[in-house]
Amino acid sequence: MTSLYARLARRYLAGKKGRSLMTLLGIALGVTMVVAVLLINNAILASYENLLSAAAGRADLQVSATTGFGFREEVLKAVAASPGVAAAVPVVRSGSPVVAGDRQAGATFYGIDAEQDQKVRDYRLTSGRLPTAVGETAISTELAGNLAVENGGKLSLLTTKGLKEFTVVGIFDAAGTVRGALGPFGVITLPAAQVAYGKEGRLDLIDVTVADGHAVEAVRDLLAGALDDQVRVGTPVERSKDMQRLLDSVIFLLTMAGAISLFAGAFIIYTNVSMSVAERQRDLSILRALGMKRGEVIGLVLTEAGLLGLLGALLGLVWGYGMATFMAGQMTDQFLTSYGVQTAAVTITLPTVAVALAVGVGAALFAAFGPARETVTVSPVDAMRPGDGPAAGAKRPGWGRVAAGLGLLLGSAVVLWLTWPDGSAMVSPLLLRAWGLLLVLMLLGVVVMLPALLTGLTRVIFRPFLTAIFGITGRLAADNLVRMPRRTAATICSLMVSLSFMVAMGGVEASQMSTFDAWYEKTIAWDMNVSSSFSGIGAQVEMDAAFVRELAQVEGVRLVSPQKMMRVIIGDGDQAFLQVFDFELLRQYSETMLEEGDWETAADLMEQGGHTIISPAIAARLKVGLGDSFTLPSPDGPVSVKVAAIMSDVTPYGGTISIDQQDYVKNWHDETATNVAVLVTPGATPEAVKERLMDRWGESMHLNIRLNREFWQELRAAYEGFYGLMDGLVWVAILVSGLAIANTLLASILERKREFGLLRAVGSRPSEVLRVVVGESLSIGIIGGLIGVAAGLGLQWCIGSSSQYINGATVRLVLDVTTIATAVGVALVLAPLAGLLPARWAARLDVVEALRYE
Amino acid sequence: MGGLAVKHGILGILAGRPCHGYELKTEFDNLTAGLWELNVGQIYSTLERMVKDGLVESYADEGPGEDRKMYRVTQDGLKDLETWLSRPPLKARPLRDELYVRLGLLVEKDLAATLDLLDSQRRVYHLQMAELTRQKIGVVRAHGPDRVRREMMLDSALFHVEADLKWIENCEARLRALGGKEE
Amino acid sequence: MTEEIIRLERVVKEFRRGDTAVRAVDGVSLTIGRGEFVSIMGKSGSGKSTLLHLMSGLQQATQGSVRLLGRELSQLKDDDLTLLRRTHVGFIFQFFNLLPTLTALENVALPLLLAKVRTSVAEAKALELLKTVGLTSRAAHKPDELSGGQMQRVAIARALAGDPPLLFADEPTGNLDSASGEEILLLLKQMQIDRGQTIVMVTHDAKAAAYGDRLITMRDGRVLDDQLTGGMVG
């Protein structure tokens, strides 16, 4: 029996090459997107885990700072002395620009105690040894390659006090190690690192191994209890939540894009399978009459679909891998680098293959099941009669479906409304996933009720409308639209989904951009920003106060305002972004964009000290509002600050806190700056001043000076990189739905070839036949466009207004006319365009040929 | 041929109403929708035989005219008619046709002449069919009271001609295959 | 013969499939006058349908000239041909070929609507035609609610909608039982008698062909016989 299935299926598929190809393409595209998204998501997660475990090696626990500025060295003794601790390995680390001769590179440098460090990490030295004295370094083969230095050569590290020279005493092979996965790196002695990075007497990390016979958990709790709250104890792979939030939102969007393409792909499959089934209704019925059982006929159809699904899945797997590899590169280049995440290599795992096959075959079977069952519900006698195409109104979808669809839609809406953030908490990753599910349910609701809705819409709107414009041809177009309401609805859905995705993404992008522009306009008012690093590498080195004072002396400089940016761990145990400004200076040249509170008052308060300006995400996380107080961890212990205002935040780091420099210096005892805002005197041009600064310090300090405009462009580019990626996904989805429309129309034309022949025979001109088909596709475009744009706006609102509770970025919603216009244009142009090819085919149909009965 | 049918046909007509001899011809024509034409001599000889057998009797009609002899059916005549009508089914029609003889003589001698014969015969049948159809159309369009009877008769004729045509086609196909040539 | 409405001169139609060519119509010359009812008979594959398609301009001849109502068809563009068809030619096919989404009335009105006749006018005309074919009561029914014979009658009404001087029928009774078939033929005959309609009908059935008053017999793409049957029984 199965061999008979396979034979019949194979014959049919080979006979209808075009259709089979289309189905295959539909499945393959859907699976491609799913696989790509899956692989990328995995790669992102894997690389993030790499990042965290990189420094840890064999460490069971890690002691890290909560203050964003290391912790006191004394902690090491306490940790080492603690029971259950076998080894406590101190680390100071920094991303650092490196120079050797005329070559420069970015690398992570670790300050280590060579003897201790080898307890948790292996160094496969290819030559030399690990550094034991200040001025010595060992580097990875990769870095050595980048800098073209050999053992015994020299290189310079950019430190807080400018370039410092080191001698290479060893080169090791880092390939295959976790640290190696993070890119080039090198090690220097602990004291050298402390000096170089302005961390005298401080440590960034202690890697801890637990002695045999002790439980990691127990040791962890013990340590956490014993140490003060400037440090935190955790396992290396424990993800910090803000990074997870960020990744979650990226993964969420990616997954959405994948799901959408799969949806559109499934629609193509559905259309083609239902068409092939309808076409072969007679053949299948003959099989039935010859004694094939219902189940067996269904089996036959499903075998065909399954076969295509399998092939499509394999194809999709290959394409998906290619796409993921490409996208991973893009992600790294444009987006993730700034967060210190480098995507790990994209690898196909067994689960990925399984998912791809399951999705491909599953979608094919799922889409085929309905049509397959339809075959056998028709009596063989009816089916064998040489009838005309599908009759009008056959199987009108009933009100039950409308109710079910409406139920799904409303139910999901209510759940969404109930779980909507009220500003007192962030959206948990779990909830975010649940929302994704709700979105799918809502979509399902639309899919379920659309056929009935379509029938109604056609009767009330399209029929009169098209009849009025095109006369009888319009009328026929409208009627054809509801001949196969489910199939048409499926096509509309695929268009709708793509368009809503487009509108939502475009809207969110526009909103975020306009928020960003407004924020930038107000907040970033310096002429240039000076930092000591290589642009694009992401590694920064602090500049000390002496240097800042020297800067102020340069001719043409009117004002310098040192700023400090760092990550800290706040009350809820998660990271936040801490900014330090001298508000007395800051208010002279810029203003902070506020969501709540008044700038002048807030600035006055900030100048007094003891106050803070926070972003809505922080307010939600700590459940504080205007006038409330909370504590920040500092090397001197908790510092209480009072909320002076709530500001807009354009960063997706999970929330930002601003404090005044006087409070920082008082409690952190740190006068270095991550960057310095510089304003020029009225007569001077920023360009000239920049040149002057570069001439003087460019070499020794490796200054990176961005002019106001340049910085704006740099930030924009980061956004655009991300949204460019999204746009790419959107257009793939649109392409797939265009394919779906063409496919559906082709299907309906093939099925009704005789009707078109007849129209021609009774005196329709080719152009009039064209109109029937284009009218049909235009209607599909209009409905898909309308619902798509509406749903997209809804989705935009949801994403936009929940964004600050998901990753902390404030988004002020704007209506993005361009995208909406594009979407409408796509709907009104793409749909008829997709219909044009089949339509031309229909119009050119040889009348006699079309009327022939096989 | 068909002597019995003619005799009982006349009996049947007379059972309806008494008739003149010449009236009987038109009535009989009507009965068979003109498919079975009788000559007057045949009618009178049949009548005479029936009078002799006591199935029909003649009487003089009042009023002017050459032939005032009327005929009506007797009791014996009615009984005879009844038994004839209720007789078991007729024997199958004898299949005799002049065409068979001509065809039989030609077929083995001259293939081309045979085909010509069939061809011209086919034209004849088509003409006949067209004529019958015309009559039928006339009947249908006239909506007369005897429409059903007449249509039945015409249909019978049409079916027979159709059969003849089909047979000729069949013959042609056979002969062509035999001759191994197309035309 | 009265006014000539169709003239074919040495018309050839070849179909190419790969490098083999089939001569479906092979040098046919004939004329058809107004008001004639011409039947075309012949064995399957003898080129009847093709001849009909050539005469009606649904297909173009490979060689020779086809003149329909005085116009040389090979010189008309597709749109003009369509227009000619719309206004001068009615079609009836073996399979009734109604549009399933339209009612009987709308199907009949279709050619008029395509010709941009006002809907009310077109539907009034259609109703009148439905009356002629005896289907007034079924005006609002969709084709799938009609019997084969009824559908064919709708098709005839539709063919007559534009008052075309010419009616082409390709096996109009081929798919019907003999009673329904006769009804259709009678209807056609009535059209000829009462309206002076010119009719060209292809059929397999000698009894159907007998409704015409001229019989063209085809064999292998040629006219084997062209016989007037309008006379008396021989």
Ligand SMILES: Nc1ncnc2c1ncn2[C@@H]1O[C@H](COP(=O)(O)OP(=O)(O)OP(=O)(O)O)[C@@H](O)[C@H]1O
């Ligand atoms: N589109 C075509 N391509 C190739 N050959 C064709 C085509 N149309 C018709 N023919 C050939 O032309 C010849 C005549 O076909 P046509 O349809 O005119 O025959 P017909 O007399 O109508 O037959 P039937 O009684 O079976 O309908 C046949 O041999 C047929 O195979």
Ligand SMILES: [Mg+2]
């Ligand atoms: Mg044919």
